[in-house]
Amino acid sequence: MIRFEHVTKRYADGTTAVDDLSFEVSQGELITLVGPSGCGKTTTMKMVNRLIEPTEGRIFLDGDDISAIDPVQLRRRIGYVIQQVGLFPHKTVLENTATVPHLLGWQRAKGRRRAAELLDLVGLDPSVYGDRYPEQLSGGQRQRVGVARALAADPPVLLMDEPFGAVDPVVRDHLQSEFLRLQAAVRKTVLFVTHDIEEAVRLGDRIAVYGQGRIEQFDAPAAVLGTPATPYVADFVGADRGLKRLSVTPIEEGDLEQPPVLHLDDPLRRAAAKLAEEGARWAVVLDSNDNLHGWISTDRTGSSASGTVREHARRMDAWLPLGASLKQAFATMLQHDAGWIAVIDKEETGRFLGVLTPARLHEALRRSIDADAQDIPRTEVELETISLSRR
Ligand SMILES: Nc1ncnc2c1ncn2[C@@H]1O[C@H](COP(=O)(O)OP(=O)(O)O)[C@@H](O)[C@H]1O
Ligand SMILES: [Mg+2]
Numbered sequence: 142m143i144r145f146e147h148v149t150k151r152y153a154d155g156t157t158a159v160d161d162l163s164f165e166v167s168q169g170e171l172i173t174l175v176g177p178s179g180c181g182k183t184t185t186m187k188m189v190n191r192l193i194e195p196t197e198g199r200i201f202l203d204g205d206d207i208s209a210i211d212p213v214q215l216r217r218r219i220g221y222v223i224q225q226v227g228l229f230p231h232k233t234v235l236e237n238t239a240t241v242p243h244l245l246g247w248q249r250a251k252g253r254r255r256a257a258e259l260l261d262l263v264g265l266d267p268s269v270y271g272d273r274y275p276e277q278l279s280g281g282q283r284q285r286v287g288v289a290r291a292l293a294a295d296p297p298v299l300l301m302d303e304p305f306g307a308v309d310p311v312v313r314d315h316l317q318s319e320f321l322r323l324q325a326a327v328r329k330t331v332l333f334v335t336h337d338i339e340e341a342v343r344l345g346d347r348i349a350v351y352g353q354g355r356i357e358q359f360d361a362p363a364a365v366l367g368t369p370a371t372p373y374v375a376d377f378v379g380a381d382r383g384l385k386r387l388s389v390t391p392i393e394e395g396d397l398e399q400p401p402v403l404h405l406d407d408p409l410r411r412a413a414a415k416l417a418e419e420g421a422r423w424a425v426v427l428d429s430n431d432n433l434h435g436w437i438s439t440d441r442t443g444s445s446a447s448g449t450v451r452e453h454a455r456r457m458d459a460w461l462p463l464g465a466s467l468k469q470a471f472a473t474m475l476q477h478d479a480g481w482i483a484v485i486d487k488e489e490t491g492r493f494l495g496v497l498t499p500a501r502l503h504e505a506l507r508r509s510i511d512a513d514a515q516d517i518p519r520t521e522v523e524l525e526t527i528s529l530s531r532r
Pocket of ligand 2: 183
């Protein structure tokens, strides 16, 4: 969909902003361009919609050399979202969103209908926000309007230059998950610039890690994190200590939670009573050797008064032995779409030790980071925890 062939950009003052860049992006891919300030990300983007012309090399859009396409025509095929959204202050949110359809000569009613649809899509109720002016919106809401506006004429390609860079972390987190949902629905080919590796990892199907004017690694997020191609990439990725610690921190017995435990031959009635007594919604199920079998939830124990746990227990495939890394634990949770994983002593015996929940995983990770920083054992770290629900 987008192809760079040996593209170089030298500015008049001699700065080489982009140096012999070649890469290809498929249709519907979301590529994040990540790197420190001044490494050539914005220059790369602006060459795609011809706000900047390359000094050397060629860029193709859907097979066409863009240097042969009229820039105005070209930009109709490319949505552009920047940090300083650039909304027209004297126009309403709905009018702002309908800008491109308007420029394209769509009928007014059709343009407004489309704008309303898109506002809805980015989480702004058009009947509430449509008639407001940009200054009446929060920063996060303005960014949403920027995204809606870029999508209004349904361009196949979207360029986003640090679109969420200026909002606070909580809003940013919302915008990121909203954008992922949106992208799953609209499947645009997206180039997304960020200087934040976490954002790049979260959003990108693939990540282009920039050094000075060059791409040091162009790969899936897991590959960039797990097997950095160069020391530079390792260093850049390593800026996120948490992710790095995840793979070197083993699961320890102290990290585990102890849910209610039932056995296969327990009568169902006793199982229901035990869950009720402990106020739990599920229990781990073990066989007669205390090896992990699976789990059972209250929707099963309450369903009939006779029989044993055996007939109603579900197998549990999300388990790991003690000593496996927190990264493996996290990957296992994702793989099985599980809210927790069981931890056993070792693979051969399978003796059940407890469960690791996301909260416990997070706690273990924080302990590990603090322990590393203070050079003390993990068990001695005292955590200050902000909790929403206090029991
Ligand atoms: N118009 C310009 N004239 C001269 N140098 C420029 C110009 N625009 C950008 N640069 C330089 O080119 C390099 C890359 O800039 P840019 O693409 O904006 O980086 P990024 O978006 O990654 O921060 C930087 O050294 C920057 O100072
Ligand atoms: Mg930039």
